[in-house]
Amino acid sequence: MEFKHQATVTLAEVAEAAGVGESTVSRVLRNHGSFSGRTRERVMAAVERLGYVPNRIAGTLASTGSRLVAFVIPSLSNIVFPDVLRGASAVLEENRYQAVFSVTDYDPGQEEALAAAMLAWRPAAVMLAGYEHTEGTVKMLRASGCRVVELLDLDGDALDIAVGFSNRAAGRESATFLLERGYRRIGYVGHDLNRDTRAGKRFSSFCATLAARDAPLVGREIVAGASSVENGRLGLQRLLARISDLDAVYFSNDDMALGGYFHCLAEGIAVPSKLAIFGYNGLDIGRAMPQPLSTIRTPRVATGKIAAQLVVANAPPQTVDLGFELIEGATA
Amino acid sequence: MEFKHQATVTLAEVAEAAGVGESTVSRVLRNHGSFSGRTRERVMAAVERLGYVPNRIAGTLASTGSRLVAFVIPSLSNIVFPDVLRGASAVLEENRYQAVFSVTDYDPGQEEALAAAMLAWRPAAVMLAGYEHTEGTVKMLRASGCRVVELLDLDGDALDIAVGFSNRAAGRESATFLLERGYRRIGYVGHDLNRDTRAGKRFSSFCATLAARDAPLVGREIVAGASSVENGRLGLQRLLARISDLDAVYFSNDDMALGGYFHCLAEGIAVPSKLAIFGYNGLDIGRAMPQPLSTIRTPRVATGKIAAQLVVANAPPQTVDLGFELIEGATA
DNA sequence: GATTTTTTTGGCAGCGCTACCAATTTGCTG
DNA sequence: CAGCAAATTGGTAGCGCTGCCAAAAAAATC
Numbered sequence: 001m002e003f004k005h006q007a008t009v010t011l012a013e014v015a016e017a018a019g020v021g022e023s024t025v026s027r028v029l030r031n032h033g034s035f036s037g038r039t040r041e042r043v044m045a046a047v048e049r050l051g052y053v054p055n056r057i058a059g060t061l062a063s064t065g066s067r068l069v070a071f072v073i074p075s076l077s078n079i080v081f082p083d084v085l086r087g088a089s090a091v092l093e094e095n096r097y098q099a100v101f102s103v104t105d106y107d108p109g110q111e112e113a114l115a116a117a118m119l120a121w122r123p124a125a126v127m128l129a130g131y132e133h134t135e136g137t138v139k140m141l142r143a144s145g146c147r148v149v150e151l152l153d154l155d156g157d158a159l160d161i162a163v164g165f166s167n168r169a170a171g172r173e174s175a176t177f178l179l180e181r182g183y184r185r186i187g188y189v190g191h192d193l194n195r196d197t198r199a200g201k202r203f204s205s206f207c208a209t210l211a212a213r214d215a216p217l218v219g220r221e222i223v224a225g226a227s228s229v230e231n232g233r234l235g236l237q238r239l240l241a242r243i244s245d246l247d248a249v250y251f252s253n254d255d256m257a258l259g260g261y262f263h264c265l266a267e268g269i270a271v272p273s274k275l276a277i278f279g280y281n282g283l284d285i286g287r288a289m290p291q292p293l294s295t296i297r298t299p300r301v302a303t304g305k306i307a308a309q310l311v312v313a314n315a316p317p318q319t320v321d322l323g324f325e326l327i328e329g330a331t332a
Numbered sequence: 333m334e335f336k337h338q339a340t341v342t343l344a345e346v347a348e349a350a351g352v353g354e355s356t357v358s359r360v361l362r363n364h365g366s367f368s369g370r371t372r373e374r375v376m377a378a379v380e381r382l383g384y385v386p387n388r389i390a391g392t393l394a395s396t397g398s399r400l401v402a403f404v405i406p407s408l409s410n411i412v413f414p415d416v417l418r419g420a421s422a423v424l425e426e427n428r429y430q431a432v433f434s435v436t437d438y439d440p441g442q443e444e445a446l447a448a449a450m451l452a453w454r455p456a457a458v459m460l461a462g463y464e465h466t467e468g469t470v471k472m473l474r475a476s477g478c479r480v481v482e483l484l485d486l487d488g489d490a491l492d493i494a495v496g497f498s499n500r501a502a503g504r505e506s507a508t509f510l511l512e513r514g515y516r517r518i519g520y521v522g523h524d525l526n527r528d529t530r531a532g533k534r535f536s537s538f539c540a541t542l543a544a545r546d547a548p549l550v551g552r553e554i555v556a557g558a559s560s561v562e563n564g565r566l567g568l569q570r571l572l573a574r575i576s577d578l579d580a581v582y583f584s585n586d587d588m589a590l591g592g593y594f595h596c597l598a599e600g601i602a603v604p605s606k607l608a609i610f611g612y613n614g615l616d617i618g619r620a621m622p623q624p625l626s627t628i629r630t631p632r633v634a635t636g637k638i639a640a641q642l643v644v645a646n647a648p649p650q651t652v653d654l655g656f657e658l659i660e661g662a663t664a
Numbered sequence: 665g666a667t668t669t670t671t672t673t674g675g676c677a678g679c680g681c682t683a684c685c686a687a688t689t690t691g692c693t694g
Numbered sequence: 695c696a697g698c699a700a701a702t703t704g705g706t707a708g709c710g711c712t713g714c715c716a717a718a719a720a721a722a723t724c
Contacts, residue, residue, distance in 0.1 A: 342679095342680060342681085343680065343681065343692095344681095345681075354680095354681080355683085356683095358681070358682060358683095359682095362682090386680090386681085387679090387681070389679090389681090390679070390680035390681040390682085391680080391681050391682070392681090393679090393680080393681070393682090394680075394681040394682040394683080395681080395682055396682090396683090426669095486687075
């Protein structure tokens, strides 16, 4: 029960204390190979007595595969990524895998640097957002031999495993929904599209669908900085200042849409009769609004979960489409 | 179907290819010790040519200190923790440290298990939320010899480093603010207090302050499950169904408060004239509401940032109070 | 009781790297 | 150019663990 105030109890010391060989201790601790019940007890007693904590660094070096899973994500501000991590971490913890992460801030160059740093830990898998990577990143990942999982995007070619849904389809369905509801003068409020390429895909496919149905996008407002409620409110305000006769606005995501909704509330703009609002992500918050938000619900947690399960199972290369769900809501 | 790591290039192979010794390559790569410019070039050329990626597992085992920092956090749904991670990850990346994390789901037993798993990676530091840990966790951490950082709580005794602010003070100031505004019939809507002990500290100190000023809490509603906008809305609805003449409600955080605000909007309850609303966290979303949310803004990102800086600098044990800011807003 | 089979066990060579030390080369001084 | 200090460089012993193999012990068989 007593832990020694030493950071340095080693397997060899446990073996010594238990009066058995090192490999026997290793076998007992990993519950791998065979050993007698009596040996097990003696080893466990010594472990307990010395407060031994196995050294996974050494263990990983000595054995073939690691149990690290590396996440290289664009952001932690955008709820999407914490949600993915959440879905994945439960599965990983159950299977005694360890999650490691770093944040690229939507910068492909940074992604490359961080992916390289990650590979130095020899992870079992690297999880990345989407398909847009630098040539260098792709080359490194290919050469590394470790599993690669691309998340939240299916519009492109997968390196290995891909889990998510089509952003293009999401953009298309959003446009179709608005058109079918009779909206014709449609605008867009979004954040930086060059950085968030998935939002860019939604937008371009949204526009293409509108154009194909003879109701091309009337106007757009791209705010600087990350998506946020404040930026959504600001963006809508600016857009309406330029083009006052819109009948619907498509937002780059729910945070932005909520900001737009707040703007309407504050300005007394009736939603959806005067102006319809449509979001993306299907956050919990949208359901609690006085008028439920019309949006597309994406399987963020499930994406993380499935991705982790495939890695743990060392599944063959594949692309898993988890789809999404259009929520009619009351704002469009 | 099995997929194996392919054979990777080792430092020895680079040394061979560059025609130098292993230790020379190691020195060049870590930019540590001395070597000539010509040697540097030859080594770098070989690294480039072979696509060498150093093995940090081996490096860490061979050297004394690791550059891993372990986060053991209660949740990823509560924005607080992604914010802390965000603040920390920027600093860690700059200093070539690697963040590792796992999620306890507010379960102290799970925290102990995950902390043990973390220590197996011999991190430079373990970052935990608050002061409430099992005896086993504390013993382990003490024995591990690695730095321990306790985050987001200062009401208790620190093990080593603590960074955050006082939740008790936050609860007290919230109460004082409401009382000074003249509210006397005050209620509370919160999520599970036994699990989220920091919310519990705010609440108990809030209540004590009210009681000391002869305006004890009139009623409370604790919803099952995690804090969320939906639960806030539901909680307020239930509380008002029981006690209709409240003049102010304190929420366990901004998400819950926003839900309450939505309930008022939907039910036509005037805020703050009929019912005042007060939150906690100071999320960006509160500023964008038609009426800015009255709340307390906490330094979440800064907490992560400072914590990481102290670890990187291997600072002596200390407690850093980052304070918080009361936002008057327009809802109370 | 002797022999074969099965189960347990310990020894030890690495895993890929860093730290230390000694050897070598280079640069300077007088 | 000897003589010494400084800058480079390579060799090698681990870091703590796992995987392999052979030895020892226990169980089963005739």
